[in-house]
Amino acid sequence: MTGVRLDDISYRYGRGGRWVLRGVTVDLPPGGTVVVLGRNGAGKSTLLQLAAGVLRPSRGKVRDRPGPVGWVPERFPADQPFTVDGYLTAMARLHAITDPGPIASWVDRLGLTPYRGTRLGELSKGTAQKVGLAQALIPGPKLLVLDEPWEGLDAAARDLVPELVAEVVAAGGSVLVSDHRGETARLPGATTWTVADGTVTTGTPAAIGDRSGPAASGDRSVSAVSGDRSVSAVSGDRSVSAVSGDRSVIEISVPTEVAGRIAADLRAAGHEVVAVRAVETEVI
């Protein structure tokens, strides 16, 4: 069983374009999960598409890519004249899958059953994104590449993503996932690739928590994982009513100037700060 190796990869869009990535060498082992981090425009999606085989590197090689590959793009292309069923059937056939079993199973699991006969263009953004997930999962991918998979999904579907990742990994597959929403805490055991200035820095799971470092400018939010019982004591709060399991993630938004201090205070209090990021969307 192989993972995927990006060997001295460089990439630019067109001959005169700027280099998005330069001399990147990284390994995604079989059974591994990697979270790709980086600012908007840093090249996360490019890196993901190179790994998935969508883009060809300008220099270097991608080796040992296993198949089939499931790629979930950041925005599902809903402008197509197919129903959900028709589209997923056609996509399955591209992978030489004619058995309707896997399609029905994923449609059901992702809550798409009521939309089977709906045209893609009439779906909400979140439902269309689920169709994007389904087409990637139907062939039973050995390499699953997820570009911002949590975007637009409802709470139930967002909780499903880590399950899906765990299942692909358990089957010996590899998963590459980009994230700028600080959802990485949902993927325990993932390593990180941080894309910045055309290079990729690999990190350990702990590095996800160390992202509080760049909290220097802009409005930031702090996500904290806590084992403290006092969190669950707020059980009357709607936002934590669905929390279960040993550990929970709380998203809070704080003024930028105090973000670093609060992150430090939370750590000092024994909590794990998993992410500090600029506020781009409404938090709980």
Next chain:
Amino acid sequence: MSALVRMRVAAFVRTGRALPSLLATLVVLGIIYGGGKAQAAEAYGFSAVALFPIIAWQAKLVLDTEPDVQRRLAITAVGHRRELAAGLAAATVIGLTTVVFAMLVPWVIGVVGIGGIEGPRAAGDLPLGAGIALGGWAHLASLVTAVGLGALASRPVTRSTLYGVAVLVTGSVLAIVLGLQGSFAPWIVPPLMAAARTLAKEPHAGSVIGLSAQAVLWAAVVVAGYARLRRTRS
């Protein structure tokens, strides 16, 4: 690959993009066949030239139908080469349908009695069967070269409607202008005009083979160029 061809043909037909080129085909065929009866080889020769820009446009429309991200999804499923081949195959299937339609229309017009195609009338006229066969040959030469031009004009390569239309119009105009008798570089364009001239006179096996080779070579060079450009344009 056939699954991707089917998917793309279905998308092209369902989005209604087939209609404008179908109307253009009908207008062109009405002009060619509406005026009176003509010999099969000569009339089909003109038809093959006139359909070249329409089939090229149609090929561009087929390749433009799919959103860019969907094309990339297809690449993850079948790989770069088969995705590229499936696009060309889908455009060829649609173009072949247009060719068959265009070759049948004069017979329908003939039944109505206005114009269409007739059998040999004077000494030296080709038998009807030979005229139809040569007409089919001219249309196939037009088809393979038009699909090549349409691919070069498609959005995956040109990335903008303006550049796409510019490539399509320039290619079509050059194919006719540089194909005129006495052209300084007839070999640089698909041999449509030369084929039409051959069919209007007495076609010889030698000229048919030579022009076939030119059409195949031209299409091969253009498709190779398309494949090369697509290496960096997914």
